[in-house]
Amino acid sequence: MPIIELAGPPGAGKTQLMVTLHTQLVEAGLDVVRSGQLRRRTFDPNTTSDLEKNFGDRNPWVRKTLDDLTELGTTRQKALTAQFIFSWAAAEYASSQGRTVFVDEGFLQRCAYLAFNANKPEVYAELLAAVPTPDMLFHLDISLKVGVKRVISRMPPERHATRARRANREMARNQQCAEMMRTGVEIYRSRGASVLTLNGAEPAARVSRRAWRKLRMAGLTTSSISAGVKDLQ
Numbered sequence: 001m002p003i004i005e006l007a008g009p010p011g012a013g014k015t016q017l018m019v020t021l022h023t024q025l026v027e028a029g030l031d032v033v034r035s036g037q038l039r040r041r042t043f044d045p046n047t048t049s050d051l052e053k054n055f056g057d058r059n060p061w062v063r064k065t066l067d068d069l070t071e072l073g074t075t076r077q078k079a080l081t082a083q084f085i086f087s088w089a090a091a092e093y094a095s096s097q098g099r100t101v102f103v104d105e106g107f108l109q110r111c112a113y114l115a116f117n118a119n120k121p122e123v124y125a126e127l128l129a130a131v132p133t134p135d136m137l138f139h140l141d142i143s144l145k146v147g148v149k150r151v152i153s154r155m156p157p158e159r160h161a162t163r164a165r166r167a168n169r170e171m172a173r174n175q176q177c178a179e180m181m182r183t184g185v186e187i188y189r190s191r192g193a194s195v196l197t198l199n200g201a202e203p204a205a206r207v208s209r210r211a212w213r214k215l216r217m218a219g220l221t222t223s224s225i226s227a228g229v230k231d232l233q
Helices: 014-027 045-058 060-069 075-096 107-117 121-130 144-153 157-190 204-217
Strands: 003-007 032-034 100-103 136-141 194-199
Touching: 003 014, 003 107, 014 032, 014 100, 014 136, 014 204, 045 060, 045 075, 060 075, 060 107, 060 121, 075 100, 075 107, 107 121, 107 157, 121 157, 136 157, 136 204, 144 157, 157 194, 194 204
Parallel strands: 003 100, 003 136, 032 100, 136 194
Antiparallel strands: none
């Protein structure tokens, strides 16, 4: 079953779009799971162990490369990488069991951040060639400054100044990662993924209508499979 990936800079509207489309697909009768639900606690220990072992067996180069990229990273970076690996393996598993899987801040984006943080941008294309090719990619583009303002506006006023300083520190990273992701979009296209680039600055309702039309045209809004596995509930 399909993997639907969303990517774009902070504040582009990825999560809002995913929630909207998720609701519409569930109403259409599909068995849908969001990447945020693919956590270790949703699996029994034996399944978790098998997923991680099988991932390493199937993707030895990827596993070693990801470990190398985060070897000198912070504890948070290592934790995010571990979650990325597990989400990758779990998304493949859920898809193989007949579920439509949404991957928010997906492989396209995570690989860009990992390569940039390790100062090895040349690894990006190689990593991206190894990740599961999504059936659909929604690439939300937006001015980084507009996106940051959006992110800050959602926070309590007392956190605005701190978040603005952090955004200034991260601007160079986000700019380079945005450029890397545009390259990644073309890699996905060359591998047969359906891609729709959306303007994240447009009203959310317009963005979601365009995305839904794209899903419908690609035949991803209906399913002949009536039920999926229950261990992801």
